[in-house]
Amino acid sequence: MKKYAFVLCFVLLLLLNFLQATFTPLVDDEAYYWVWSKHLAFGYYDHPPMIAWMIRLGNFVTTQEIGLRFISTILFTFNFFLFYAILQPKSTLQRWKVLCLFASTPFLQLFGFISTPDTVLLFFTLLYLYYLKQFLDQKKSLTFLGLSFAIAGLFYSKYHGFLVVAFTLLPHFLFLLNSKKFYLTIFIAFLLYIPHIFWLIEHDFVPFRYHLAERNQTKIHFDAIAYLLIGGLFLGTLAYSPFLWKTFFSIKNIKRRYRFDQSILYLSLMPMVFFLVMSLKNKPQLQWLLIGFVAQLIWLYQTEDLDNKLFFRLGFANLIVLIVARILLLSPSLSWLYDNRDAALRIGNEVKDSLVIFEKYQEASLFAFYANRSTWVYRTLDNRRSSFDDWQQLNDFDGKDFVFVSRWQKSNQSVIGWRDKPYFITKVENFKPEENYAFHLMSSVNYPAENIVVIELSSVSPAIFSSKNFQDLPLLYLVFIGDPHHSVVYLEDIREVLWEGKIKHQKTIQVSVRSNLLGKSKKVYVGLQPRGLPMYSVSNKISIESDKF
Structure with missing residues (x-):
């Protein structure tokens, strides 16, 4: 009966995830990656292509929100089984601890239904750690094949995947130098990654230039650094956080017996250090620490002196917070996500059948999804470049009529757009682009x-x-x-x-x-x-x- 209760709890969690994916409107970035899926390639301006491929597969099921998120919800199931396989619980109590950790951790639930590059990065991080554990134990001869596939998947998901590999292999550098299978693993992963490497060369390594140079700040924003630090210390695991960080300063816990434990320790701590340094030149985002949060959960589970009663109480507290957050996301009166859908539909009704051009890629993407219309981005001064710049140029609209929808370019016609702000509609007839000044x-x-x-x-x-x-x-x-x-x-x-x-x-x-x-x-x-x-x-x-x- 207890076994069935465990399975039933997971099935209920999976069902909740499908309901959330079905009825929660899109985040603007999700709509942007959906547009990517309409222009399949081996790379994009912002990220590698894995998320676009995943969304394209889901679109064969349906073109609604659940179709865009279908693969993400499937990966949620695989994430649990990989997490379970990595931790290898033996007793009923240990199995419930695994489920409690998985169900009550914010990022595992969030990236279990929304579709962003972090969603596929999470899956391939768990897949990589699963095979890495076997590879370091040297128990199975063909593990290197799965490890090669997982490494390539990491690199195709997000460039942060390079950090996952680097941080987990760093403590075993000398050991790996003498491993022929390690060289074979890297070679196979490289072969799988060649299509994206060719794409990077063809496009002058534009994603790296964007992330490493174009996003640089002119001054240090200490509030952003504080946000990353507080988020990394407490928001990743919520109520577990004080308990977790206490274990990092315990000599007994740091001196682990196995190579895999050393990899988990490095992956738990190094992303925080790395991105704190990077935040001196880039404005940080909390999801950048996702790869570290995964390792922290594994580290927490393996803590030997864990107080089980306190552990489940903390897990229950986390779960209550997440349930409330999920309810808020589903409420039209409380969730900002419904504004993403409603504003796009209002603009679609106002412009009728006209060709529509926006000045922000987020707005164009939401409009394209919810109004089911093709659109383009006319990038103005304060808006960054996006993949829209690669698909069409201003000269492509020579002689065409269109409407330009902008928050700032005022005109006599307007409609209430996103965040209940007026968006102005400028009609342009027989457009004549300027010369190609540069x-x-x-x-x-x-x-x-x-x-x-x-x-x-x-x-x-x-x-x-x-x-x-x-x-x-x-x-x-x-x-x-x-x-x-x-x-x-x-x-x-x-x-x-x-x-x-x-x-x-x-x-x-x-x-x-x-x-x-x-x-x-x-x-x-x-x-x-x-x-x-x-x-x-x-x-x-x-x-x-x-x-x-």
């Missing part, structure tokens, strides 16, 4: 004593010196931006100075900026404003360096 900024020096900035730039735009008058050119500005959120501080019209020089290669521009504005400016780039549409960037973005003399 500039490269090489240096920018600030002379604060004279309130000037001297900028070196080169031009690759023949239209600049083929125009008869600089006023025939579209509006071209030097855009000075600052913090927070890269807000525009100052605009300088540079059409005349560019046209007069007829530059083909290089030019120096001297700009006078008021001292109060110059002090707020952190970076500069060239912006172009087409007729009837907002400004967008046509150059790289560089920092403004202060004169040292």
Whole structure:
């Protein structure tokens, strides 16, 4: 009877997950990855392609939310069995402890029904740890094949998968150097990963440039670091957290007997250290610590002096919090997710059958899913690049009629959009794109004593010196931006100075900026404003360096 109770509890948990996946509206990122699944490839601007492939498979079942999340809910089941197999409970009490850990941990439940790269990263992390444990024990001769597949799956899921492999293998470096099967494992994983490597080469390693350079901050945000630190210490395992972190400082617990225990210790702690360092240049996100949370649960379960009564009480407290959170997500009056669906439908009703263009990829993705319409993103100044930029260009809309939906480009027609804010609808007829202007900024020096900035730039735009008058050119500005959120501080019209020089290669521009504005400016780039549409960037973005003399 007790055995059936255990199975029944898991089935109820699985059923709850399916209901949540069916009736909870999409997160905006889920809609974005759904759009990826309509453009299958071996890579995308933000992440590797695994999540797009998974969503595409689920779409064969249905095109509703549950179809998008279908594979995620299936992986939820596999996650439990892998978690169970890694921990290998022997007694009834141990089996209930495994179920309690799994059911009462926030990230295991969250990524058990939503579809993001972290969802597949979670599955392949557990699969990898399952095979790694066998590989390090050297009990099965063909384990390296499963380990190779799991490593490739990690790398295809999210680039954080490299950290999972690095941190777990680091304590066994000398042991692995003498293992022929280890070299064979890495070679097979490399072969499986070749399609994505070719994609990276073909696209100039754009995901790495985005994550390692374009997301860099101009200053350290200590509130974001505190958020990561507090989240990593307490939010990953909720009520278990004080109990968990106490075990990390116990000499008896740190000196584990098996190689796999050492891997789990490294994976439990190193992601926190790594991302705290990275947060000095990037704004951190709590889900980055997902790979560490998985290891922490395994570490917690293996703690020898665990107080079972306290353990189940903490698990029950966690479970209550998660049940309340799930109810809130399902409530139309309390969950913000319903706004994602309703706003997209309201905009769809307002624009009728027109071709629709948005300025944010999140808005375009939600509209595409819920209105079941094709759309595109016209990326304005403060919005980052996305995969939409790879699929279509502005020139593709030459001669077409469309409506531009924007929170900021005001017009006479509007509709209540996301977060109950007015979204303005601008009708564009027989659109004529501008020439393909492009500039490269090489240096920018600030002379604060004279309130000037001297900028070196080169031009690759023949239209600049083929125009008869600089006023025939579209509006071209030097855009000075600052913090927070890269807000525009100052605009300088540079059409005349560019046209007069007829530059083909290089030019120096001297700009006078008021001292109060110059002090707020952190970076500069060239912006172009087409007729009837907002400004967008046509150059790289560089920092403004202060004169040292």
